[in-house]
Amino acid sequence: MATAHLTVDRAEKFRIVCGILDRHGYRPSGLIPILQAIQREYQYLPEEVLTFVATSLDLPPARVFGVATFYAHFALEQKGKHVIRICDGTACHVKQSLPILNAIHGELGTSEKQKTSIDALFTVETVACLGACGLAPVVVVDEQVYGGMTPERAVALVNEIKMQEIAGDAQAAAAAVNGELHVH
Amino acid sequence: MKELTQPTLTIDGKTVLIEGERNLLELVRKAEIDLPTFCYHSELSVYGACRLCLVQVEGRGIMGACSTPPEPGLKILTTTQEIREIRRIAVELLLANHDQQCPTCARSANCQLQILAQRLGIRKVRFKPVHAPVPIDESSPSLVRDPNKCVLCGDCVRMCSEIQGIGAIDFAHRGHDVCVTPAFGKQLGDVECVNCGQCASVCPTGALTPKSEVDEVWSLLADPEQKVVVQVAPAVRVGLGECFGLKPGDITTGQIAGALRRLGFDQVYDTSFAADLTVIEEGTEFLKRKQEGRKLPMFTSCCPGWVKYAEQYFPDLLPNLSTCRSPQAMFGSLIKAMAPEQLKVDRKNVKVVAIMPCTAKKFEAQRPELGVDGDPDVDHVLTTQELAHMIQSAGLIFNSLETESFDMPYGFYTGAGVIFGNSGGVMEAVLRYAGEKLKGGKLDRIDFQEIRGESGMREASITVDNTELKLAVVHGLRNARVVAEQVRAGKCGYDLIEVMACPGGCIGGAGQPVSTNHNARALRTKGLYEADKMLQLHKSQDNVVVTECYAKFLGDIGGEKAHHLLHTSYQSRHRIVDEVLPLMQARGSRKNKVSVCLGTNCYLKGSQEVLKTLLYHVQATGLDNQIDVRAAFCMDECECGPNAIVDGEHIHDCLAANVIEILENHVENEDKREK
Ligand code: SF4
Ligand code: SF4
Ligand code: FES
Numbered sequence: 001m002a003t004a005h006l007t008v009d010r011a012e013k014f015r016i017v018c019g020i021l022d023r024h025g026y027r028p029s030g031l032i033p034i035l036q037a038i039q040r041e042y043q044y045l046p047e048e049v050l051t052f053v054a055t056s057l058d059l060p061p062a063r064v065f066g067v068a069t070f071y072a073h074f075a076l077e078q079k080g081k082h083v084i085r086i087c088d089g090t091a092c093h094v095k096q097s098l099p100i101l102n103a104i105h106g107e108l109g110t111s112e113k114q115k116t117s118i119d120a121l122f123t124v125e126t127v128a129c130l131g132a133c134g135l136a137p138v139v140v141v142d143e144q145v146y147g148g149m150t151p152e153r154a155v156a157l158v159n160e161i162k163m164q165e166i167a168g169d170a171q172a173a174a175a176a177v178n179g180e181l182h183v184h
Numbered sequence: 185m186k187e188l189t190q191p192t193l194t195i196d197g198k199t200v201l202i203e204g205e206r207n208l209l210e211l212v213r214k215a216e217i218d219l220p221t222f223c224y225h226s227e228l229s230v231y232g233a234c235r236l237c238l239v240q241v242e243g244r245g246i247m248g249a250c251s252t253p254p255e256p257g258l259k260i261l262t263t264t265q266e267i268r269e270i271r272r273i274a275v276e277l278l279l280a281n282h283d284q285q286c287p288t289c290a291r292s293a294n295c296q297l298q299i300l301a302q303r304l305g306i307r308k309v310r311f312k313p314v315h316a317p318v319p320i321d322e323s324s325p326s327l328v329r330d331p332n333k334c335v336l337c338g339d340c341v342r343m344c345s346e347i348q349g350i351g352a353i354d355f356a357h358r359g360h361d362v363c364v365t366p367a368f369g370k371q372l373g374d375v376e377c378v379n380c381g382q383c384a385s386v387c388p389t390g391a392l393t394p395k396s397e398v399d400e401v402w403s404l405l406a407d408p409e410q411k412v413v414v415q416v417a418p419a420v421r422v423g424l425g426e427c428f429g430l431k432p433g434d435i436t437t438g439q440i441a442g443a444l445r446r447l448g449f450d451q452v453y454d455t456s457f458a459a460d461l462t463v464i465e466e467g468t469e470f471l472k473r474k475q476e477g478r479k480l481p482m483f484t485s486c487c488p489g490w491v492k493y494a495e496q497y498f499p500d501l502l503p504n505l506s507t508c509r510s511p512q513a514m515f516g517s518l519i520k521a522m523a524p525e526q527l528k529v530d531r532k533n534v535k536v537v538a539i540m541p542c543t544a545k546k547f548e549a550q551r552p553e554l555g556v557d558g559d560p561d562v563d564h565v566l567t568t569q570e571l572a573h574m575i576q577s578a579g580l581i582f583n584s585l586e587t588e589s590f591d592m593p594y595g596f597y598t599g600a601g602v603i604f605g606n607s608g609g610v611m612e613a614v615l616r617y618a619g620e621k622l623k624g625g626k627l628d629r630i631d632f633q634e635i636r637g638e639s640g641m642r643e644a645s646i647t648v649d650n651t652e653l654k655l656a657v658v659h660g661l662r663n664a665r666v667v668a669e670q671v672r673a674g675k676c677g678y679d680l681i682e683v684m685a686c687p688g689g690c691i692g693g694a695g696q697p698v699s700t701n702h703n704a705r706a707l708r709t710k711g712l713y714e715a716d717k718m719l720q721l722h723k724s725q726d727n728v729v730v731t732e733c734y735a736k737f738l739g740d741i742g743g744e745k746a747h748h749l750l751h752t753s754y755q756s757r758h759r760i761v762d763e764v765l766p767l768m769q770a771r772g773s774r775k776n777k778v779s780v781c782l783g784t785n786c787y788l789k790g791s792q793e794v795l796k797t798l799l800y801h802v803q804a805t806g807l808d809n810q811i812d813v814r815a816a817f818c819m820d821e822c823e824c825g826p827n828a829i830v831d832g833e834h835i836h837d838c839l840a841a842n843v844i845e846i847l848e849n850h851v852e853n854e855d856k857r858e859k
Contacts, residue, residue: 011767011799011813018792047368048765051817054367055784056792060351061367061760062375069356 013041017049021056028057031067035074044075080116080123082161087138089129097137101126103151107158121165122158191256196263202256208249209237217262220271220300222388223337224250226702227687228346231338235274236300240264272304280311282389283332289390290328294698296388297335314360323373325550326543327384327395331363334391340364340383347687349662350493352377364391367760376496376759378661380489380685381543381694394543394695397564398573404535404564405448411527412535414449415515415594416440418456419541419605419690420568422711426697426704427572428582433707435715438587441595443575444539445588451527453594455538456601458515459613461733462486463600463724465750466508466610467617468742470680474651479503481656481671481678484610486510488548489685491754493661498668499756499785499822507751511604512538512545513554516561517749519594522737531556535563539571541605541693544685553752567695593729599630599716600724606709607659607689608635608642611682615646615653616723622648630722636713638706640687641667643678659684659692756785756822767799768813774858776811776850778843779829783818786825794826797840798847807851 020037024030034053039045045068054061068074086092086101104110104124108117116123132138135147139154146157191202195215205211207230212219222234232251239249242259246267249260261267278297286292321329338355341364345351352375356365366375384392404412425434444452466484473479485491485506494505509517516536523534538545542565548554549562566574575582589595600616603609612632619627627648634644635655640663643656656678658664664683670676686692688705691712701707716722724730739745764779780786780795795815802808819827824836828843831850835843 010769011803011808014765014767014815015796015799018796046765048815048817050368051760052765052782052815055782055787055817058784060345060354060376062354062356062365063345063351065365065367065369066354066356070358072358 323371433711456597459601
């Protein structure tokens with residue numbers, strides 16, 4: 001996760017946003033597809049980008065914000081590197097998915113409001129039903145599905161990912177010191 | 185049985201004529217039945233969400249009256265057992281999620297929710313609240329937003345976008361979390377709101393209310409060290425009575441003067457005096473521009489909602505605004521400047537309180553340029569409603585107060601000053617002055633009927649002594665935007681444009697009593713024209729106190745001292761504070777900083793291209809590790825956009841090439857410095 005990467009990314013993304021607006025001819029009626037395309041780039045809708053979109057479409061920022069928050073599909077917060085989704089559909093709920101959610105929140109310092117951990121490694125979300133009720137209670141980390149979860153196993157899983165990340169970072173740091181990895 | 189051809193329908197068994205009403209609700213109300221509504225306002229679009237206006241239509245079932253067009257022959261019942269129960273449930277559900285602190289609410293006794301709960305006989309709420317309390321937003325100098333009292337009727341949202349063309353607040357989130365909020369959940373004081381308060385004047389509850397300064401004023405009045413001078417705006421005299429059961433438009437000037445004295449104000453003056461002064465300064469300024477053919481059309485500048493709007497949306501037209509301060513501001517500045525001489529007290533011991541029909545005046549009073557060394561010219565602004573509260577709290581029986589007159593000298597005014605309070609009045613007052621100046625003698629008329637009226641956009645052309653003056657009068661900022669855009673495009677030949685942000689002008693300001701009388705604005709306007717008629721003098725130039733003021737204190741009209749005390753300047757302004765978009769971030773400690781403005785004005789002038797080219801260049805030359813690039817949203821210098829800043833150096837009218845050149849110079853210098 002070198003910062004240089006992010007930097008180049010941002011400028012590139014800004015150009016992409018301009019391209020998206022161009023493609024939609026700066027028409028306010030295109031707001032939803034525009035937001036969708038922007039979210040594809042950023043994984044979420046940054047506030048400043050929304051302000052820019054509002055300016056370019058000659059819409060009040062409050063209207064753009066209203067549309068962006070109306071559709072559950074749009075995220076206004078940056079997502080963590082790993083997205084943990086806990087199913088709170090009826091089946092999972094009955095099988096005690098709530099204690100799992102609370103355990104994960106407790107471990108990561110996240111909450112209903114603050115969904116992404118401070119180190120930006122995790123975003124914790126609940127979902128209505130993942131269609132895997134047979135495995136209830138279900139937790140999905142990134143694309144990987146874990147069935148028959150317990151609070152203890154969930155915490156262990158989260159910590160395992162954390163350890164991997166730290167190890168990965170240490171490796172990268174060591175590599176950088178040895179001059180092997182140079183930021184581009 | 186003569187009107188056989190006229191279409192009719194029946195409401196609760198009574199036959200009612202259909203005469204062009206747009207929906208059943210209008211007909212029901214015409215039939216003198218007060219059908220409850222939260223989300224219906226005749227001037228706004230139909231929303232149909234509150235479901236309180238339900239009626240039973242025979243053969244069709246229960247329907248929303250606000251969204252059903254009238255048809256001949258319909259049989260309508262407005263209250264049935266079923267409808268009563270639906271209404272009760274609707275109101276109970278709203279109450280369940282409402283912060284029920286009624287006795288301490290600013291809208292207590294004037295809240296539609298409270299009134300309805302009483303009307304429907306609700307004594308107990310059967311539902312549990314589902315919302316956790318959220319913080320109250322007190323960031324605006326003019327308004328308080330208490331989302332805990334919002335019933336989500338959307339009246340404010342539609343007012344702000346449909347009538348004011350701003351859209352500072354809107355619905356956000358979904359389902360259970362829906363709320364009305366400024367963009368990104370920010371506070372009202374941090375966004376493009378112009379403080380007109382029209383949202384508050386349509387809000388049925390205490391969710392949006394004018395911010396009160398009553399407590400501060402009571403403290404001033406209790407302080408023996410302070411000389412407290414009060415000025416009363418024209419529109420207050422035709423609105424205040426409504427708080428005491430009088431009709432809109434009833435003139436209560438005499439009681440107001442009496443009440444203010446009883447409340448303990450030391451000097452009781454009239455803003456209409458300062459309006460006369462404004463006419464002289466503004467009229468002179470206008471004639472000068474007209475003669476020189478410069479900076480026309482001239483826009484009036486007495487409405488603080490409009491001024492902030494222009495600063496945000498039309499910075500390129502700011503030179504077209506009259507530089508005259510508003511009457512409130514002129515009054516404050518003059519009194520405080522003269523106090524040491526005339527009242528024999530230090531500036532710091534003189535306090536000016538203004539009674540205004542307006543919430544935006546509270547913002548205006550806090551503008552740093554309208555004060556001296558941090559001491560504001562106007563210390564506190566109370567709305568008409570707040571004055572009513574003070575009168576009630578002092579236990580004064582308003583309607584039986586003896587009528588008194590304002591103090592001399594600054595309580596002396598002409599009819600021209602009084603009509604400043606309604607749409608078209610400023611224009612007419614200026615014409616009464618400018619007309620005589622153009623003619624070089626007495627005008628034989630004082631009334632300019634051609635510019636009166638209720639329409640939100642009016643124009644007229646008046647010829648005096650071979651000079652034709654093309655005039656436009658607008659109220660509601662959406663209308664102002666239409667005219668300003670025409671001016672920007674060079675598509676209209678107006679000389680003078682009067683703008684008032686509030687529908688109907690100041691008489692319809694958000695500080696006025698919240699009225700359920702649909703005719704209130706017309707009646708208040710009529711009241712002001714009557715007040716004008718009742719006075720002996722109708723032209724500001726006949727105001728002897730104004731003349732004396734120039735002779736003894738101000739010097740020449742439009743002269744240096746007058747300019748210093750009575751005029752001001754404007755500056756372009758951010759819509760949303762503190763918004764920047766970082767695009768590249770330097771990694772090392774060594775960095776140069778570039779920002780390019782993407783605010784509306786710069787954007788329209790092509791700043792996006794500048795930024796794109798710059799980004800390519802920086803990357804192509806491999807400088808991206810030492811340069812911070814960011815986009816800003818308005819650098820408050822819209823007139824010279826596109827704007828960019830390189831390490832603190834402002835570049836106006838920039839092209840990509842010159843930003844790059846300057847940036848490279850800075851990088852080079854940095855290189856040298858490092859060596
Ligand atoms: S005060 Fe005026 S500008 Fe501000 S939110 Fe209300 S209606 Fe809109
Ligand atoms: S703030 Fe007032 S006007 Fe706006 S939606 Fe809420 S209750 Fe309605
Ligand atoms: S007034 Fe008809 S639904 Fe609100």
